[in-house]
Amino acid sequence: MSMIVLGECRANSSGSALRWLHDRAARLTRRSVAGLGQPVRAWLRDAGELERALALVAAGKSYVSTAVDTWGMRYAFTAEPVGGAVEPLVYRWEGAEWRRRT
Template sequence: MVTPTSTEALPGQAGTQRTAFQCLAAAYPHHQPRSITLSVHDASSARLALRWLKERTSHITDQLDAPHARPGRHWLTDEAEHERALTYLTTGTAYQLTLHDEHTRYVLVTYPPGPAA
């Protein structure tokens, strides 16, 4: 049986669970009224959501000046924090990573599956 990966329930299946982890990266420029979506992704497992988070963090830190990239680079090598993120996701809690430079805040977040809306 194929399980739907969207947040929409199939007809006759009220209360079904989403099976995809939602992943989002956004930039919040200072002094701007709106955010800029950088990436949206559905991952089929907590490990794949973490992989997406690592890839996006790497892409963002590659574009930051060295002092601002340092926290992201540290996070990329922090295995204990990666395990913490996996624990959060597998137990139903979202995980968020925030990076910034002088002009912009970057927010990367993964949401575990939950009840369909």
């Protein structure tokens, strides 16, 4: 199986990384990718799953969520720490947006 990277971003915190990932996934749902919109939108609305993703990345672990389109193409939304230390959690998914923790 070959992999094609559709986007990449280096962020300075787990919150920033997941915000970017969330935005990229949302953009895909707005495009006409057959069969991908519904599962990705469900993932985007799942506050518990996004909180779990933040916790994993903040703990220095990788996070992966996958979705498959109508033609069997698999999309993997991943966030992983690179290069050592990971910033502590500073964002929380609330309702339909990221909020900075104080």
